Amino acid sequence: MQGSAQPTTPPAAYTPTDRTVPTRAPQRASYDKALVHAILDEGYVCHLGFVRDGVPVVLPTLYGRVGETLYVHGSTGSRPLRMAGQADPGLPVCLTVTHVDGLVLARSAFHHSMNYRSVVVHGLAYDVTDPEEKRTALDALVDHVVPGRAADSRPANKKELAATAVIRLDLNEVSAKSRTGGVNDEPEDLALPHWAGVVPLRKGYDTPVPDAGLLPGTEVPDYLAVP
Template sequence: MSNSSENVLPVTQRTKIRRVPQRGQYERQVIYDILDEGLVCHIAFAVDNQPFVIPTAYGRVADRLYIHGSPASRMLRSLQNGIEVCVTVTLLDGLVLARSAFHHSMNYRSVVIFGTAITVENSEEKLVALHAFTEHVMSGRWAEVRPPSFLELQGTLVLSLPLDEASAKVRSDPPLDDEADYSLPVWAGVLPLQQKAAAPIPDPRLHSGITLPNYVHNYTRKYEREEQ
């Protein structure tokens, strides 16, 4: 099964959603939106038949996902050798409280990516990736801070993963109880969950007179902006 449209990723044996397939989505924009809202991914890989799952930050530029870190990192050293990886990002949107214990669930948006990461050798692409990391965490930050020095750039390992084999899975439904349970005198519904920023805490060594940037003061998560 495949779709050659440039807006929809091909469905492979690895990305095909088999359990509750109607929740599967393969549109590029759906996948990109979830990646852009998430902050941490989990990278699964194996070294010498030993499995590892490592959480890390990431950034996206067009159809590539970038991860970075120290060349001493076991994960990055392993990935640059061309091994297959599986990357996941999950956004938890709510707790689904059913009338029966069996049918409790969660509303979520998730992405699973398969592929082989490659090392970014070009300094210009490295800078693009580091810019993406910074802006992914805090939009507007890159223009204000000191850019990476030559030594910092040389001492940072950046890997690029193509977003060619990926799928999303989304649940956004109320509880799905057995028909007989709908008559039970038990409250049921969805408890929405949101990740919101609290009040900024200044660095104890911050010089006096430095004001809080507007992009920090007005920081909101994507779903908060959509609700405003």
Template sequence: MTDSRTTDLPVTERTRLRRETERGCFDRSTIDAIIDTAPICHVGFTDDDGRPVVIPTIHARVGDTLYLHGSAASRALRRMAGGIDVCCTITHLDGFVVARSGFASSMNYRSVMVFGTARLVTDPAEVATALAAIVEHVLPGRKGEVRPDTAKEIAATKVIALALTEASAKVRTGDPVDEPDDLGTPVWAGVVPLRMVADAPQPAPDVADDVPVPASVQQVLATFR
């Protein structure tokens, strides 16, 4: 969101690509753009028995920190609040890559994996910053359109921070890469581009007719058009 830097992140044992290394990327501008434009992420952690759990959730980046949030009563949030290892993966699916063989078929995508240790945010100012960033992440400007959070609402919420220090992006773009023997056959190959679009906003039934669609929603419609 803010204070974006474009320093390259170090390549670690976990983020180094062993295969298809041309798809790997460690520069912060690429990583940040993927994070900032994805509505949701999938966060992985282990349960009390060490077994993996993956949940979809909204995220927001503020500078070098990725924030997650949820109900203070949530099992996942309580577990992460304990300071465990997490992996937060953010994926944009950009297209189906239709090759001349099943084997060469693929997808175009942009994804980021962030590895780190979850930190429960307890400083009230940082909690407020994180919660505002999460609202603004999908609805830019919304914080200025709604009332502030109440103390009760803040108490019912847990915020988790993840330092953006060990992360990598992986990106595939472009045409299928077919086997040389398959070229020249009368089989169609190419890419079917995919994107997320927003349809016309549906007002809640209790919204008065003279209340206009706000700027934040207009912004979403412009982004996902």
């Protein structure tokens, strides 16, 4: 449709690259933006990888998403955030989010597996210096932990903003990978007496524990309802 007068909608998928096409189980890979966003939005921590003195470092950290951009924050003294501020044109990172959905117990040791969903993002991380973008990013980080929470808390003041470093990573080179379904045993193993199947893992909030100093009458908000 390029060059036509029709309005263009954004592509629904990321373009695969050498880094985002897996060498193993390529049928489990997806570049669908909606799937990638859903996996990212469900996670609590990402694992952020960067290279320091030639060797890899992988740290767990909070993150937030605004459209096609991820934000990671931390103290201005934190290593990757300091490195991103000094890197030109940006710090090469790999950001990975994984959900383990179930344990797949096959009759054979070899076919044991996990049901999981993961997203791997490659790219350059940039220090966020614009105050407005920083505020937007911090709201996204709080809302990522509990949707709706940013509006129900005291926003960061100037001193807190100054103490917080934020880096951005655009979603360009991205892939999702997942395994779903049941056990894939060899036909000759089906008569073995071992139990086989999938053990789902529990997800979600448990009963909230209020702070001892809450004002009397402060109710647990609806957004923390335990299903």
